[in-house]
Amino acid sequence: MRIAERVRSVPESGIRKFFELAEERDDVISLGVGEPDFSAPWAARTAAIDSLERGRTSYTSNRGKRELREYIAADVARWGLEYSPDEEILVTTGASEAVDLALRAFVDPGDTVAVHEPSYISYVPGVRFAGGEPLGVPTYAADDFKLTVDSLQKSGAGDAEVLILCYPNNPTGAVMTERELSAVADFCVDNDITVIADEIYAALTYGREHVSIATLPGMRERTIVINGFSKAFAMTGLRLGYAMGPPEGIDAMNRVHQYTMLSAPTTAQFAAIEALRSCGDAVEEMRSAYNRRRRFVLSRFSEMGLDCFEARGAFYAFPEPGGDDEAFAEELLESQGVAVVPGSVFGEGGRGHLRVSYATGMRDLKEAMNRMETFLDDR
Amino acid sequence: MDAKRELLAVLSTDARESVTDLSRQLDLDPETVEELIDELEADGVIHGYQAVIDWDSINDSHVSAFVELNVELDRETGYEEIADRIVKFPTVQSLRLVSGDYDFAIEVTGESMQDVSRFISEQIAPIPEVTQTVTHFIMDTYKDGGMEFGDRDRDDRLSVSP
Ligand SMILES: Cc1ncc(COP(=O)(O)O)c(C=O)c1O
Numbered sequence: 001m002r003i004a005e006r007v008r009s010v011p012e013s014g015i016r017k018f019f020e021l022a023e024e025r026d027d028v029i030s031l032g033v034g035e036p037d038f039s040a041p042w043a044a045r046t047a048a049i050d051s052l053e054r055g056r057t058s059y060t061s062n063r064g065k066r067e068l069r070e071y072i073a074a075d076v077a078r079w080g081l082e083y084s085p086d087e088e089i090l091v092t093t094g095a096s097e098a099v100d101l102a103l104r105a106f107v108d109p110g111d112t113v114a115v116h117e118p119s120y121i122s123y124v125p126g127v128r129f130a131g132g133e134p135l136g137v138p139t140y141a142a143d144d145f146k147l148t149v150d151s152l153q154k155s156g157a158g159d160a161e162v163l164i165l166c167y168p169n170n171p172t173g174a175v176m177t178e179r180e181l182s183a184v185a186d187f188c189v190d191n192d193i194t195v196i197a198d199e200i201y202a203a204l205t206y207g208r209e210h211v212s213i214a215t216l217p218g219m220r221e222r223t224i225v226i227n228g229f230s231k232a233f234a235m236t237g238l239r240l241g242y243a244m245g246p247p248e249g250i251d252a253m254n255r256v257h258q259y260t261m262l263s264a265p266t267t268a269q270f271a272a273i274e275a276l277r278s279c280g281d282a283v284e285e286m287r288s289a290y291n292r293r294r295r296f297v298l299s300r301f302s303e304m305g306l307d308c309f310e311a312r313g314a315f316y317a318f319p320e321p322g323g324d325d326e327a328f329a330e331e332l333l334e335s336q337g338v339a340v341v342p343g344s345v346f347g348e349g350g351r352g353h354l355r356v357s358y359a360t361g362m363r364d365l366k367e368a369m370n371r372m373e374t375f376l377d378d379r
Numbered sequence: 380m381d382a383k384r385e386l387l388a389v390l391s392t393d394a395r396e397s398v399t400d401l402s403r404q405l406d407l408d409p410e411t412v413e414e415l416i417d418e419l420e421a422d423g424v425i426h427g428y429q430a431v432i433d434w435d436s437i438n439d440s441h442v443s444a445f446v447e448l449n450v451e452l453d454r455e456t457g458y459e460e461i462a463d464r465i466v467k468f469p470t471v472q473s474l475r476l477v478s479g480d481y482d483f484a485i486e487v488t489g490e491s492m493q494d495v496s497r498f499i500s501e502q503i504a505p506i507p508e509v510t511q512t513v514t515h516f517i518m519d520t521y522k523d524g525g526m527e528f529g530d531r532d533r534d535d536r537l538s539v540s541p
Pocket of ligand 1: 034200229
C-alpha cells in the first residue's frame with residue numbers, strides 16, 4: 001500500500017520501545033505513565049451511566065452540549081478567562097483533537113510552527129500532518145524549563161506563524177509566571193504569531209495559580225486555549241476536551257470538527273457536566289495527593305543526589321542523571337524493574353533527563369524511589 | 380491547607396506513615412512533624428491509631444451491632460452523664476448523640492449475637508434514663524473507615540504512555 005509522505009515522515013514514538021520493554025515483565029513499577037492513577041470521580045461516572053440508561057446515545061450539537069459549554073465558561077473564569085459558550089467554546093474528543101483541529105485550522109502548507117522542547121510528543125507529528133514545518137525552540141534546565149524570548153529569537157521563531165505553548169508542561173512539570181509569560185506574549189504580538197496554548201494541566205499546579213497567556217494584553221485575539229477533562233478529572237478514557245478562542249478561530253476549528261468528528265462523545269459530555277457541577281472537591285483531593293507525592297519524590301531525589309529542579313505543575317518530575325538518558329532508563333528498567341521515560345523522547349532539550357511520573361500510589365512510589373537509590377548506588 | 384490539617388489528612392488515610400516519609404511529603408523537618416503530632420495528641424485531636432479490619436475475612440467469631448437508644452432526661456441527668464456511663468464498657472466501640480428519632484447511636488461488638496444481646500439487656504437497658512433500645516446486628520460490611528472492602532480497583536493503565 002502506498003503511504004503518504006506526510007505520514008511516512010513521522011517516525012514511531014520513542015515511548016513505544018519502553019512500553020514494550022516494560023510489558024515484558026510483571027514486576028515493574030511504572031513511573032512512565034502519563035495519566036492519573038485515580039479513576040474519574042464517582043458522581044461523574046454515575047452521570048454517564050444514567051445518561052446511558054435514559055438512552056441518551058445520539059450526537060450532540062457540533063460544538064458540544066450547550067449546558068456543558070456554559071459550565072466550562074464558568075469554570076475557566078477562575079483563571080480570568082472569559083469566553084462565550086455560544087461562539088467561543090468548542091467541545092472536542094480530548095485535548096488531542098483540539099490540538100489537531102487548531103493545527104489544521106491555522107497552519108498552511110509550509111508554515112512554520114514553533115514548538116518548545118522538551119514537550120508533549122504529539123505536537124511535532126501534528127504539525128507535520130497539517131503540512132507545517134516544526135521549529136524546535138529549546139528550553140533549558142538552567143531556566144527551569146521555562147520558555148524565554150532569548151531562545152525564541154535564537155531559534156528564529158520570529159518568522160513562525162504559530163507557536164504551541166504548553167505550561168504546566170509535560171514532560172518537565174514546569175510552570176510559568178505572569179511576568180515570564182508577558183515576555184513571550186510581547187514577542188508573539190510583535191511578530192504576529194498565533195498561539196495554541198495547551199493548558200490541559202492548568203488545574204494541577206502547586207503553590208501558585210495557573211496563568212493563561214490568553215489573559216495578557218494583545219493575546220486574546222491571537223490565542224486558542226485548549227483544556228480538557230483527562231488530567232484534572234482523571235477522565236482520560238472518556239476522551240473529552242475543549243478549545244476556547246475568538247469566534248473566527250473557533251468557527252474555523254469547528255469547520256474541520258463538523259466534517260471529521262460531528263461531535264465529541266455524548267456519554268462523556270454527560271460525565272463532564274456532572275464533573276464541573278459537583279466534583280470540585282474530588283479534584284482538590286487528587287491535587288493535594290499529587291502535591292504530597294511531588295514533594296516526596298523531589299526530596300528523595302535530593303537525598304540520592306539526583307539533580308532535579310522544583311517542578312510545580314502537572315504530575316511529572318524531570319531529574320537529570322546526566323549522560324545517556326536512554327541507556328540509563330533501559331538499565332534502570334532491566335536491573336531494578338522501574339520504568340521511566342527518557343527525556344530525549346520529548347525532543348532535544350530533554351536529553352540527559354528522565355520523565356518521572358508521580359501519578360502512582362504512595363506505596364509503589366516509595367518502593368520505586370528505594371530501587372532508584374539502589375541503582376544509583378550500584379553505578 | 381495548613382500543615383496540621385494536611386498532616387491529619389495523610390494520617391487519616393494511612394496512620395503508618397513514618398515521620399521521615401511524612402516530612403518528605405509535607406515538606407517539613409522531621410522534628411516539626413514530631414512536634415505537630417505530639418501537639419495533636421496532647422490537644423486530644425488525635426486519640427489513637429487503628430487498623431481498618433474486615434473481621435469477616437478471617438472467619439473469627441466477631442459480631443457487631445448498632446443500637447439505637449432513647450433516653451429520658453431529668454433535672455439531674457443530661458446526655459453527658461448518660462454518655463459517661465455507657466462509654467466505660469469495653470464492649471462499646473462508639474457512642475454518638477444523634478438527631479432524629481432516637482438519641483444515641485451505639486456500636487457494640489461481642490463474640491456472638493447472644494453475647495451482644497445479653498450486654499444490651501443486662502447493662503444498657505437497665506440504666507434508669509433509658510426508655511428504649513433497638514438493636515441492629517450487622518450482617519455484612521462493605522466499607523469502613525473510608526476503605527472499601529470489595530475488590531480493589533485494578534490498575535489497567537498502559538505501563539508507559541505519553
Ligand atoms: C500536554 C498534553 N496535551 C494533551 C494531552 C492529551 O489529552 P487528551 O486526553 O485530552 O486528549 C496530553 C496527554 O498526555 C498531554 O500531556
